Amino acid sequence: MVKQDRAIRTRRTILEAAAKVFEERGYQAATIAEILHTAGVTKGALYFHFESKEQLAQGVLHEQDQRFVIPDRACKLQELADVVLLHAYRLQSDPMVRAGVRLSMDQHAEGLDRSGPFLRWSAVCREMLEKAQAQGELLPHVVTSVTADVVVGTFAGVQSMSQAVSEYQDLRRRTSELLRHLFPSIAVPSVLASLDLSEPRGEAVYEEIQRLLQRQPAAAVS
Amino acid sequence: MVKQDRAIRTRRTILEAAAKVFEERGYQAATIAEILHTAGVTKGALYFHFESKEQLAQGVLHEQDQRFVIPDRACKLQELADVVLLHAYRLQSDPMVRAGVRLSMDQHAEGLDRSGPFLRWSAVCREMLEKAQAQGELLPHVVTSVTADVVVGTFAGVQSMSQAVSEYQDLRRRTSELLRHLFPSIAVPSVLASLDLSEPRGEAVYEEIQRLLQRQPAAAVS
Structure with missing residues (x-):
């Protein structure tokens, strides 16, 4: 042992x-x-x-993929938003997350298959969107696989722009703005009105997870 | 001479x-x-x-920045969509455009200020959005500077994902899907219904520009 x-x-x-x-x-x-x-x-x-x-x-x-398991939410679109906002928060603070994202975005990484993280993240988002759809949270025209790819691709670009213009200082604001632009096209109005897509949300989710981990070190999150 | x-x-x-x-x-x-x-x-x-x-x-x-001047459109949101769709089309076919985009996205390019293209593109988008706003094309809550950054950042990510998963083969489809996710949050419904955000649009705009250039080599599209 x-x-x-x-x-x-x-x-x-x-x-x-x-x-x-x-x-x-x-x-x-x-x-x-x-x-x-x-x-x-x-x-x-x-x-x-x-x-x-x-x-x-x-x-x-693989390591950075593992780090974004968040508690179940009754509202699956909130859960999706929480994953994205938490990721933005951790990108600012966790070198492993930052390195993983940079590797995925490294268009000169010859011999490294970078499609993995995009596809894995897309599968995670799609699963949440399918649950959201089953609960009636999505507008009728939404195709979950397409929207999942849009969420993953757009976040990848917003983080890259934030890194280029501010070394991630404005990432949380930009991520909140991204979600405010995407979610009106996918959420039914009553769900949209209930969502917290705000800038401080990512940190709040992070602290919630820390509290859960302290109470139940082995289970709950992971 | x-x-x-x-x-x-x-x-x-x-x-x-x-x-x-x-x-x-x-x-x-x-x-x-x-x-x-x-x-x-x-x-x-x-x-x-x-x-x-x-x-x-x-x-x-700088060179790739120069290549996206498109003819004036009565509808400024269509003009913005055309710039993005044309860019996607040219990314597939023009090595100079591809190199420019890769440089802007190269998070390891030490000593190279990569913020330039993001900020210049954002300024171009903002100008179009301001004209759209003046013509009543935008929903009342839209902040043009914020939306301009979202358009630029999200497209950057969608192209990166497309390169990683398909070497740009699916870029036109992904770009069309991106715009279909963003524009409902910014356009008034009557304008939204009139927009062409389809996959073949980029190539059609490209050919339109080629025809204009043949007729008026010096002017029209400079």
Whole structure:
């Protein structure tokens, strides 16, 4: 058990180092040597967990995908909004999330399949939209697969613009504005009027999750 | 005059080579040596036009900004839609446009100010939205500067997602779907019903511009 704990910690240390190096250098310029140096682990330990630079990048991409499980909401469109607003909040504060997003957006990352995060996120959004549809929250013309892709693609661009113009300082405002532009095209008016798409929402959801985690370390969220 | 023509042609050759190299390598990994080699011009000629790699990148970014002047439309929201749909069409076919977009989206382009294209595009959209507002095309709550940023940021992301999942094969469809999600939040219903946001629209606008250019080489579309 202790051995397994140590392996999990080492894997985590390596991924954090990889996230840092990928974020600073980009996928192409990053080297395993620099990740090794940053992580302070042995070559053997690194290759035990990851066989290649691509596997390290996929590890980071996978890690950021895992971090956005939020509590169930009665209103599924609110749940979708919460996922997006929380993601914006964490992008500002969590290097692993930032590295994952940058890898997905790195149009020069040759040999790295970047479609994964887009498609995984799209599947997550689609599932929430299908639940919303079953509950009568969506306008009749909405095609859930199309709207899911629009939500994922548009957020990707808004974060990129925010990074370029303000180093993410204005990301929470921009994300709220994005949702205010998209949701009137998908939500029935009574649901739309009940949604919280505001700028501070992402942080509030984050704190809600922290409180839940403190009460039930193993379950609830994950 | 002949001398000036030659200088313009040389500048153009260099920019096309730079576009190709930036698109293939990314900003960071691109070198002036490779751009020189691709362009087949002398070092002197290149440095006469561009002093640094950053100036070359700014040249490419500026060049793609220039390529989207479209004919005046009575309906300004249609004009905005046409700019976006035409851009999607040209992204599929024009290496200079593709290189410009990739540079703007390159989150690892250290030392390159990427905010320029976002801000210039946003200013162009805002101007069109202000005209639309003056003509009563917009819903009363629309803040033109906010909506302009949303249009620019969301399109940036949709193109990035399209590149990641299909190498731009599905970009026209995705762009049409994006506009169908955004415009209901900004257009009054009577205008919305009159808009052409369809997938083939970008190509039709492109051909319209080609016809105009053939008739009036110097004016009309400058």
